[in-house]
Amino acid sequence: EEQRSLLLRSSSQFPPPEGVKLSYGTSGFRADAGILQSTVYRVGILAALRALKTESVIGLMITASHNEVSDNGVKIADPNGGMLSQHWEPFADALANAQTPEHLLQLVDEFAESEGIALDGAKSVEILVGRDTRPSGSSLLEAAKLGIGSVIGAVALDMGILTTPQLHWIVRARNNGDKASEIDYFEQISSSFRLVLDGFDSKWEESNEVVDKLIVDGANGVGGQKLQVYKEVLELNGLVIEVRNTGLEGGVLNEGVGADFAQKEKVVPHGFGSQDFGSRCASLDGDADRLVYFTVLSESGNKIELVDGDKILSLFAVFIKEQLSILKNRDTKLGDDYPCCIGVVQTAYANGASTDFLKQQGLEVAFTPTGVKYLHEKAAHYDIGIYFEANGHGTILFSELFLSWLEATNNELSSVSKGSEQQKAALRLLAVSKLINQAVGDALSGMLLVEAILQHMGWSIHRWNELYHDLPSRQLKVKVVDRTAVVTANAETEVVKPPGIQEAINAETANYPKGRCFIRPSGTEDVIRVYAEASAQDEADRLAKSVANLVD
Numbered sequence: 223e224e225q226r227s228l229l230l231r232s233s234s235q236f237p238p239p240e241g242v243k244l245s246y247g248t249s250g251f252r253a254d255a256g257i258l259q260s261t262v263y264r265v266g267i268l269a270a271l272r273a274l275k276t277e278s279v280i281g282l283m284i285t286a287s288h289n290e291v292s293d294n295g296v297k298i299a300d301p302n303g304g305m306l307s308q309h310w311e312p313f314a315d316a317l318a319n320a321q322t323p324e325h326l327l328q329l330v331d332e333f334a335e336s337e338g339i340a341l342d343g344a345k346s347v348e349i350l351v352g353r354d355t356r357p358s359g360s361s362l363l364e365a366a367k368l369g370i371g372s373v374i375g376a377v378a379l380d381m382g383i384l385t386t387p388q389l390h391w392i393v394r395a396r397n398n399g400d401k402a403s404e405i406d407y408f409e410q411i412s413s414s415f416r417l418v419l420d421g422f423d424s425k426w427e428e429s430n431e432v433v434d435k436l437i438v439d440g441a442n443g444v445g446g447q448k449l450q451v452y453k454e455v456l457e458l459n460g461l462v463i464e465v466r467n468t469g470l471e472g473g474v475l476n477e478g479v480g481a482d483f484a485q486k487e488k489v490v491p492h493g494f495g496s497q498d499f500g501s502r503c504a505s506l507d508g509d510a511d512r513l514v515y516f517t518v519l520s521e522s523g524n525k526i527e528l529v530d531g532d533k534i535l536s537l538f539a540v541f542i543k544e545q546l547s548i549l550k551n552r553d554t555k556l557g558d559d560y561p562c563c564i565g566v567v568q569t570a571y572a573n574g575a576s577t578d579f580l581k582q583q584g585l586e587v588a589f590t591p592t593g594v595k596y597l598h599e600k601a602a603h604y605d606i607g608i609y610f611e612a613n614g615h616g617t618i619l620f621s622e623l624f625l626s627w628l629e630a631t632n633n634e635l636s637s638v639s640k641g642s643e644q645q646k647a648a649l650r651l652l653a654v655s656k657l658i659n660q661a662v663g664d665a666l667s668g669m670l671l672v673e674a675i676l677q678h679m680g681w682s683i684h685r686w687n688e689l690y691h692d693l694p695s696r697q698l699k700v701k702v703v704d705r706t707a708v709v710t711a712n713a714e715t716e717v718v719k720p721p722g723i724q725e726a727i728n729a730e731t732a733n734y735p736k737g738r739c740f741i742r743p744s745g746t747e748d749v750i751r752v753y754a755e756a757s758a759q760d761e762a763d764r765l766a767k768s769v770a771n772l773v774d
């Protein structure tokens with residue numbers, strides 16, 4: 223009874239915005255920050271229920287990633303640090319759209335009963351609340367705390383400003399009983415960065431490739447800020463990092479800067495220019511879960527050569543395969559072999575040249591619909607699953623079984639052949655599993671892995687970029703009244719509704735050598751997205767345009 227009146231009282235302070243229907247999409251709820259108070263409050267309730275249900279620590283992150291600064295959003299991190307379990311999403315939608323306190327209470331009652339959650343205050347649970355640098359973040363965070371506080375037994379812990387992947391990492395570490403502060407996060411990624419490099423002198427020194435420092439575009443967001451603060455303490459084996467667009471120079475979050483801008487526009491982010499010709503540059507998005515690399519193309523223009531998520535994935539895959547094959551060469555007396563199953567996961571947006579390259583490397587390539595929750599889920603089926611969206615969101619997952627085999631093998635090897643190539647390979651793979659964020663795609667930890675691998679290989683960014691050549695591509699979006707009218711299948715490569723469209727797309731595509739084209743409804747905007755690829759840029763442009771006309 224106390225619980226009911228508490229919920230009624232507090233929710234009456236948070237009426238839902240009028241005339242808006244919110245939905246928990248691939249990235250939680252996102253909208254103009256001005257209408258989000260009640261949504262964030264309600265996600266606070268949801269997070270509390272999730273914590274009671276799982277009897278674990280849960281995360282609540284307030285961010286709208288690469289969206290403009292006036293937007294904001296909110297999403298939940300599950301106990302393992304991953305996205306909220308999909309079967310709770312319909313409840314999240316219902317809760318966010320409940321029109322009256324009574325209706326909200328009824329929804330909570332029914333859902334708690336169906337999920338077997340006791341609302342008697344007998345259990346005590348914690349919800350970690352974080353936010354990015356958006357000005358609207360602090361008042362939304364208060365709303366989240368009120369939502370959490372309206373469920374008896376749930377306690378909110380304010381983690382302040384964090385990157386999205388840091389919050390996910392901390393939730394995961396807390397539930398594993400590991401040390402789990404922000405310092406622990408940086409301590410773990412910097413020590414494993416050094417371990418990945420352990421056992422070989424940097425080949426950069428012997429190769430005649432240009433080393434130079436790494437220049438990072440922080441998108442005027444949280445990632446740039448964190449990197450600026452922590453780069454000195456990271457002690458990164460000689461890696462020199464210069465951070466631009468930290469937000470302290472007065473620039474606006476995601477405006478003409480950041481990974482989304484660099485990837486979509488293919489021009490230099492603000493603060494970069496001809497003086498950076500030839501340098502190795504990286505760009506983070508607003509909450510630092512996306513990472514792309516680039517170089518400035520010519521000494522005069524503002525064009526960039528993009529090194530995208532597909533190429534990061536390819537670099538990771540090549541490196542890991544190399545370590546596995548070194549390890550395979552060890553004396554078979556040293557324990558049983560382990561049939562390590564390695565797989566890579568992409569979406570239809572992956573450049574066709576990357577998929578060809580990965581297959582040539584003998585790798586199994588799987589496809590899922592857009593949205594990291596799908597890629598992550600698929601990658602978890604492998605012993606080593608590497609997933610990336612072309613836009614730079616991705617990570618590497620290691621199975622528990624494989625990791626314990628690796629630990630055991632490393633122990634055996636270090637007692638009989640310490641310092642051997644095989645032992646170093648085992649050590650490096652273990653270090654990769656600690657460097658790369660197992661909870662979610664993470665620009666900071668991903669960047670350190672890229673840097674370690676480049677140093678190990680002795681590769682410049684140009685050498686890396688030469689792994690394969692991207693096919694020219696074009697992305698367009700078409701504004702539509704009802705994007706749900708388009709329904710796709712086969713990892714979004716085929717339109718099944720409305721009838722006839724797929725045949726028309728096929729007919730168009732057939733006019734272009736190496737042509738590939740698909741359309742899909744966006745999960746985050748009221749648009750249909752069109753993607754086209756062909757052997758020349760003007761052909762990709764024309765194909766995209768003619769297919770966009772079919773949709774219009």
Ligand code: NG1
Nearest residue numbers: 248249592593611613744745746747
């Ligand atoms: P939508 O709007 O569904 O295309 C975009 C990105 C996704 C993912 C989500 C979540 C593209 C083409 N799509 O989704 O990859 O990052 O946002 O932020 O980049």
Ligand code: ZN
Nearest residue numbers: 287507509511
């Ligand atoms: Zn992001």
